[in-house]
Amino acid sequence: MSYSSRYNRQENLESFGLGKQYKLLNSRVLVVGIGGLGIPVAQYLNAMGVGVLGLVENDIVELHNLQRQVLFTEADIGQSKLNVALERLKLQNSETEFKAYPEFLTTENALKIIAEYDIVVDATDNFATRYLINDACVILDKPFIYGALHAFEGQVSVFNHENGPTYRCLFPEIPKADEIPNCNENGVLGVLPSIIGSLQALEVVKVLTGIGEVLSGKLLVYDGLSQTTRKIGFSRNPQNLKITALEQDYGFSSCVNVPTITSENFLSLKEAVQLIDVRTIEEFEKDHLENALNIPISEFSQKLDALNFDKPIYVMCQSGKRSALAVESLLEQHPSTKVFSISGGMNKIAEICH
Amino acid sequence: MTILLFGVTKDIVGSPSLSIPTSSVSGKSIPKTVKELKVFLGNTYPELNKLSSLAVAVNNNYAKDGDAINSYDEIALIPPVSGG
Numbered sequence: 269m270s271y272s273s274r275y276n277r278q279e280n281l282e283s284f285g286l287g288k289q290y291k292l293l294n295s296r297v298l299v300v301g302i303g304g305l306g307i308p309v310a311q312y313l314n315a316m317g318v319g320v321l322g323l324v325e326n327d328i329v330e331l332h333n334l335q336r337q338v339l340f341t342e343a344d345i346g347q348s349k350l351n352v353a354l355e356r357l358k359l360q361n362s363e364t365e366f367k368a369y370p371e372f373l374t375t376e377n378a379l380k381i382i383a384e385y386d387i388v389v390d391a392t393d394n395f396a397t398r399y400l401i402n403d404a405c406v407i408l409d410k411p412f413i414y415g416a417l418h419a420f421e422g423q424v425s426v427f428n429h430e431n432g433p434t435y436r437c438l439f440p441e442i443p444k445a446d447e448i449p450n451c452n453e454n455g456v457l458g459v460l461p462s463i464i465g466s467l468q469a470l471e472v473v474k475v476l477t478g479i480g481e482v483l484s485g486k487l488l489v490y491d492g493l494s495q496t497t498r499k500i501g502f503s504r505n506p507q508n509l510k511i512t513a514l515e516q517d518y519g520f521s522s523c524v525n526v527p528t529i530t531s532e533n534f535l536s537l538k539e540a541v542q543l544i545d546v547r548t549i550e551e552f553e554k555d556h557l558e559n560a561l562n563i564p565i566s567e568f569s570q571k572l573d574a575l576n577f578d579k580p581i582y583v584m585c586q587s588g589k590r591s592a593l594a595v596e597s598l599l600e601q602h603p604s605t606k607v608f609s610i611s612g613g614m615n616k617i618a619e620i621c622h
Numbered sequence: 623m624t625i626l627l628f629g630v631t632k633d634i635v636g637s638p639s640l641s642i643p644t645s646s647v648s649g650k651s652i653p654k655t656v657k658e659l660k661v662f663l664g665n666t667y668p669e670l671n672k673l674s675s676l677a678v679a680v681n682n683n684y685a686k687d688g689d690a691i692n693s694y695d696e697i698a699l700i701p702p703v704s705g706g
Binding site: 443491 | 630675701
């Protein structure tokens with residue numbers, strides 16, 4: 269496959285040309301989250317010829333992802349999103365260098381990972397990670413491309429670009445758990461993330477190559493129902509550029525506010541515990557803890573009579589997200605239950621046990 | 623005065639926009655600043671008070687609490703959104 273034929277539609281593009289194409293090839297872009305937003309971002313950046321793509325994701329493909337995460341197929345359900353995405357993206361462009369991070373972005377790994385890249389794409393689905401990305405990018409002086417969704421609406425902006433304003437200049441405080449619904453609770457129309465993710469990919473190219481007017485100091489608000497876009501101007505608050513260290517706690521567990529137990533503490537429990545694994549049957553069959561009872565989350569609220577409410581109930585899944593949702597729904601129906609979600613789930617337990 | 627609503631504020635109010643009176647025959651006070659507008663809306667829709675970061679745009683520019691608002695201004699409430 270010759271390089272010259274591959275990108276000639278871009279190289280022939282006036283005001284882009286070979287020079288900008290080389291800039292893309294020499295760029296390193298980190299995409300945090302390979303879901304609704306991250307998939308179009310990664311596919312287009314890969315197609316357009318970004319040299320190095322870093323991908324951060326630690327979730328598995330689930331049936332309800334397929335209406336918007338169009339890189340995945342039914343056959344991928346239960347597989348790691350990162351592995352499936354890598355396989356497809358390598359087929360799409362064998363010239364790209366990929367760096368895979370099978371983990372979620374945390375206060376422990378964020379600075380180390382982000383330091384290796386020119387630009388970060390925030391394609392996450394929660395406030396904790398967005399504020400973490402913001403602060404890490406301010407500390408490391410990296411621009412980041414923000415995109416987020418709500419129902420039929422989306423927001424896009426470029427933060428911390430050439431001393432421009434940051435996410436905190438727009439929204440200073442991290443919203444509390446119950447303030448703003450997420451996609452799980454609120455829903456999102458399948459095509460919306462693809463529109464917003466594509467806009468993010470465009471801003472990445474603009475920042476990397478210097479073409480056009482970067483969406484810095486402007487928040488683009490897109491409303492799919494009325495097909496209107498609106499740009500809100502905002503300026504930087506110099507205080508927000510003075511961040512020198514990450515916060516201790518971005519409230520990661522507060523996405524769903526339920527009692528949790530760390531994987532370490534769970535594994536150190538001596539007595540025979542009541543353990544419910546809410547992953548799919550396929551995931552459960554692949555690998556599970558000895559004493560676990562499998563009740564997939566889709567059936568969980570109908571099968572509560574399988575639980576012994578006289579004993580503490582420990583709930584686990586792959587990453588700790590679904591178990592938190594299960595615990596939340598259990599507590600709604602039986603508020604006085606002694607129940608815990610095991611944070612980090614099977615991923616963390618496997619890490620500790622190996 | 624028309625206020626455009628985005629994200630969760632649209633869900634709270636139950637409509638994409640909202641009209642508030644700019645002159646009062648009943649003697650009720652009319653919001654003259656962004657802060658007064660937030661209080662005015664918070665009284666009618668208490669759920670709005672729960673939002674810790676709510677951006678208010680006046681004529682497509684981010685406005686601070688002390689900024690003045692007039693009847694001809696276009697105002698938008700823009701909360702953070704989290705989905706991806």
